Amino acid sequence: MxxxxxxxxxxxxxxxxxxxxxxxxxxxxxxxxxxxxxxxxxxxxxxxxxxxxxxxxxxxxxxxxxxxxxxxxxxxxxxxxxxxxxxxxxxxxxxxxxxxxxxxxxxxxxxxxxxxxxxxxxxxxxxxxxxxxxxxxxxxxxxxxxxxxxxxxxxxxxxxxxxxxxxxxxxxxxxxxxxxxxxxxxxxxxxxxxxxxxxxxxxxxxxxxxxxxxxxxxxxxxxxxxxxxxxVAVPPQGEQFSEFYLLSESDDGELVADGYPDELEVGEQSELVVGIGNNEYELTTYTVVIQLQTVEQDGNTTIVREREEIDRFQATVEHNNSHHEPHTVQPTQPGENIRVKYLLFKDSVPETPTQENAYRDLHIWIDVLNPNEASRLAPQFRY
Structure with a gap:
C-alpha cells in the first residue's frame, strides 16, 4: 500500500x-x-x-x-x-x-x-x-x-x-x-x-x-x-481471387500498365514486369508460364497453331501482398500478330499449359521482324 x-x-x-x-x-x-x-x-x-x-x-x-x-x-x-x-x-x-x-x-x-x-x-x-x-x-x-x-x-x-x-x-x-x-x-x-x-x-x-x-x-x-x-477479431472472409497484370517502365522510371512493345526484331529484348496480387486469404505459390503463340482467327474462335515456352517462374505470396517479377521478352522467330501469352497457375502446372487450364491469363500482341526486313521498312515509320 x-x-x-x-x-x-x-x-x-x-x-x-x-x-x-x-x-x-x-x-x-x-x-x-x-x-x-x-x-x-x-x-x-x-x-x-x-x-x-x-x-x-x-x-x-x-x-x-x-x-x-x-x-x-x-x-x-x-x-x-x-x-x-x-x-x-x-x-x-x-x-x-x-x-x-x-x-x-x-x-x-x-x-x-x-x-x-x-x-x-x-x-x-x-x-x-x-x-x-x-x-x-x-x-x-x-x-x-x-x-x-x-x-x-x-x-x-x-x-x-x-x-x-x-x-x-x-x-x-x-x-x-x-x-x-x-x-x-x-x-x-x-x-x-x-x-x-x-x-x-x-x-x-x-x-x-x-x-x-x-x-x-x-x-x-x-x-x-x-x-x-x-x-472484430475474425472479420468475414471476402471473395477469394488473385490479381494478374503486366507493367512496363515509363521514361521517369515508374511502373505503368501501358507502353507495351508492339514490334520487335528477332533477338531484340523488351523489359516488362509481371505482377501478382494475392487475395486468397492464405499463403499461395504461383507459377507463371510465358509462351509465344502463333494463332489464327476462325470467326470468333482463336486457334493456336504453334506455341513456344520462353520463360517460367514461381512466386510465393502472402495474403494481401503483391509480387513483381521482371521479365524479358525476346522473340526468336519472325512473324506477324505473335501473341505473347502469360498463364498463371496455383500450386501445380499441367503438362501442357494452356489458356483453358490456367487460373488467370493475359497477353499482348507483337510483330516480329527480321533485321533486314526492319531496315527496309524503317523509312515508312519516320513520319
Whole structure:
C-alpha cells in the first residue's frame, strides 16, 4: 500500500489533481496511440476498439468538459413545485404570503433568482454523452479539412496526432475551469455510486425474480460483447481471387500498365514486369508460364497453331501482398500478330499449359521482324 502511495506522489501535482473522467480520457487517448503505432499491436483488434472511441467520443467529451465544468441539474417548473408541495415529499407546506406585502415580494424575488440560477447551470449526464458523440463526429472531419491544406495532408499519423493534441488541450482547459468552480457545483462522474448500486443489485437482489433477471442481463451483455469481439477479431472472409497484370517502365522510371512493345526484331529484348496480387486469404505459390503463340482467327474462335515456352517462374505470396517479377521478352522467330501469352497457375502446372487450364491469363500482341526486313521498312515509320 505504501509503495502505491509513493508511486502516486511521484506524479506531477496537476496529474494527481486531474478528475477521474478526464484522467480516463488521457489514458484512453494514449492507449489509442499505442494501438495504432506500436508494431504488432496495430495489427490486432485493439486498434479498431480504441480507434472507434478515439474518433467518435473522446474529442467531443473533452470539448464538452471544457465548455461545461459544472454539474447539471434538472430545471424545476411551477407544476413540479406545486406537485412537490401537495405530496409533501420534499417541501413543507407553508401558507402563501399576503399579495402586495414585503414577504410576497421577497418570495417572488427569491423564486426568480432560483429559477435563473437553475437555468444557468450545466447540462446533465445524458446530454453530455449525446453531445460528446455529436461533436466528435463534427470535430474530426474539420481537423481533416484543415490538414488537407497543409503539407502533411490527410494521413494516419497527422490525423491521430492532431486529434490527440486537440483532445489533450481540451482536457487541460477542462481541468483548469473545473477547479475554479465551487466544489459542490463541479461535475463529477458518480462511478463509485454506480459500482455500489451495481454490486447491490447483482449480489443482494430484492427477490428471486430480480436475481434471475440480473443473471439474464449479465449473460446478455457477455453474449453481446463476445459477438462484437468475435466480429472484430475474425472479420468475414471476402471473395477469394488473385490479381494478374503486366507493367512496363515509363521514361521517369515508374511502373505503368501501358507502353507495351508492339514490334520487335528477332533477338531484340523488351523489359516488362509481371505482377501478382494475392487475395486468397492464405499463403499461395504461383507459377507463371510465358509462351509465344502463333494463332489464327476462325470467326470468333482463336486457334493456336504453334506455341513456344520462353520463360517460367514461381512466386510465393502472402495474403494481401503483391509480387513483381521482371521479365524479358525476346522473340526468336519472325512473324506477324505473335501473341505473347502469360498463364498463371496455383500450386501445380499441367503438362501442357494452356489458356483453358490456367487460373488467370493475359497477353499482348507483337510483330516480329527480321533485321533486314526492319531496315527496309524503317523509312515508312519516320513520319
Amino acid at each position: 505504501s509503495d502505491r502511495r509513493t508511486a502516486w506522489l511521484l506524479l506531477p501535482q496537476p496529474v494527481r489533481r486531474l478528475p477521474a473522467d478526464l484522467a480516463a480520457v488521457v489514458v484512453l487517448t494514449l492507449l489509442t496511440l499505442g494501438s495504432v503505432f506500436i508494431p504488432g499491436i496495430n495489427e490486432t483488434p485493439l486498434r479498431v476498439i480504441f480507434g472507434l472511441g478515439f474518433v467518435l467520443f473522446l474529442p467531443g467529451y473533452a470539448l464538452i468538459a471544457a465548455l461545461f465544468p459544472e454539474k447539471g441539474s434538472r430545471e424545476v417548473s411551477a407544476d413540479d413545485d406545486q406537485t412537490q408541495t401537495e405530496t409533501g415529499s420534499e417541501t413543507e407546506t407553508k401558507p402563501s404570503p399576503v399579495p402586495g406585502s414585503d414577504a410576497a415580494e421577497t418570495g417572488s424575488s427569491q423564486s426568480t433568482e432560483r429559477s435563473e440560477h437553475t437555468q444557468q447551470q450545466g447540462i446533465d449526464g445524458i446530454e453530455r454523452v449525446a453531445l460528446s458523440f455529436g461533436l466528435s463526429i463534427a470535430i474530426v472531419p474539420l481537423i481533416g479539412l484543415v490538414l488537407n491544406f497543409t503539407p502533411w495532408g490527410i494521413r494516419l499519423a497527422p490525423i491521430a496526432l492532431s486529434v490527440t493534441v486537440f483532445t489533450l488541450a481540451c482536457v487541460s482547459i477542462a481541468a483548469k475551469r473545473r477547479r475554479e468552480v465551487p466544489a459542490e457545483e463541479r461535475f463529477r462522474v458518480p462511478y463509485r455510486a454506480w459500482i455500489a448500486a451495481g454490486k447491490a443489485e447483482l449480489f443482494d437482489p430484492d427477490s428471486r425474480t430480480d436475481a434471475a433477471l440480473n443473471i439474464a442481463l449479465v449473460l446478455s451483455v457477455l453474449l453481446a460483447v463476445g459477438s462484437v469481439g468475435y466480429a
